[in-house]
Amino acid sequence: MDYRLATAGDLAGVLALQSKYHVTTIREADKKDGFVTTLFSAELLSELIDREQGLFLAVEGSVVLGYAMAASWQYWSRWPLFQQMMADLPNIRVRGESLTLENSYQYGPICIDGTWRGKGVLESLFERARAGMAGRYRHLVTFINQINPRSYAAHVGKLGLEVVKTFTFNGNNYHELVYDTTRPVDRARVASLTVAFPTNEVGVAEEGGLRAAPC
Numbered sequence: 001m002d003y004r005l006a007t008a009g010d011l012a013g014v015l016a017l018q019s020k021y022h023v024t025t026i027r028e029a030d031k032k033d034g035f036v037t038t039l040f041s042a043e044l045l046s047e048l049i050d051r052e053q054g055l056f057l058a059v060e061g062s063v064v065l066g067y068a069m070a071a072s073w074q075y076w077s078r079w080p081l082f083q084q085m086m087a088d089l090p091n092i093r094v095r096g097e098s099l100t101l102e103n104s105y106q107y108g109p110i111c112i113d114g115t116w117r118g119k120g121v122l123e124s125l126f127e128r129a130r131a132g133m134a135g136r137y138r139h140l141v142t143f144i145n146q147i148n149p150r151s152y153a154a155h156v157g158k159l160g161l162e163v164v165k166t167f168t169f170n171g172n173n174y175h176e177l178v179y180d181t182t183r184p185v186d187r188a189r190v191a192s193l194t195v196a197f198p199t200n201e202v203g204v205a206e207e208g209g210l211r212a213a214p215c
């Protein structure tokens, strides 16, 4: 598996993977392992590639098997949920400093093809994305829908992201998390873990206008 930044030639592969796991098109049986809710058009993906250098892929040859997105708050500000997170950033102190629009960025959504989950792609893809953003920002900020326990187990239990608060938007409850971008993923620690996870009902609440990602 290779881990790299996306180029325009990867758009079709990313759109295909998105469609496989998007809440509106995912197979019912796959929902329990999470899904994505933000619908990225080819234009939004192109902007992520060209202006943000923020679309990271796991690929085998030319086949896209995983993606992780990361971008400045300016990019995310078109979605109302992110506007709420942006306004709240100064209230969050991490390692002695308040979060700002300049010292932090938003990571996610991330999506890995079902056949490649639980095989270390998560750690490598997250690590590639972290390394790609670390020179620009000190703090990663993200959120996880509380009805996505697999993503919570992956990010908190395995990768070591820290929950800083919970918040509600349009009737959905989220954990907000941070990560120090100077800290590479501790693969030895991840390898030694067996994460216990709770079972949970999966559902999704509709939002007006643009939808927000569940992570």
Ligand SMILES: CC(C)(COP(=O)(O)OP(=O)(O)OC[C@H]1O[C@@H](n2cnc3c(N)ncnc32)[C@H](O)[C@@H]1OP(=O)(O)O)[C@@H](O)C(=O)NCCC(=O)NCCS
Pocket: 021, 032, 033, 034, 035, 036, 108, 109, 110, 111, 112, 113, 116, 117, 118, 119, 120, 121, 122, 148, 149, 150, 151, 153, 154, 158, 193, 194, 195, 196, 197, 198, 199, 213, 214, 215
């Ligand atoms: C979220 C996602 C990126 C995580 O990657 P992954 O390869 O599945 O992660 P891993 O399997 O390494 O780790 C997940 C952990 O969750 C736990 N887990 C597995 N199935 C679970 C479930 N149904 N509910 C809760 N926890 C679960 C396991 O403990 C596992 O750890 P283990 O390897 O020690 O058993 C991937 O599942 C995915 O793409 N899901 C669909 C899209 C999505 O939900 N994205 C996140 C929101 S944007």
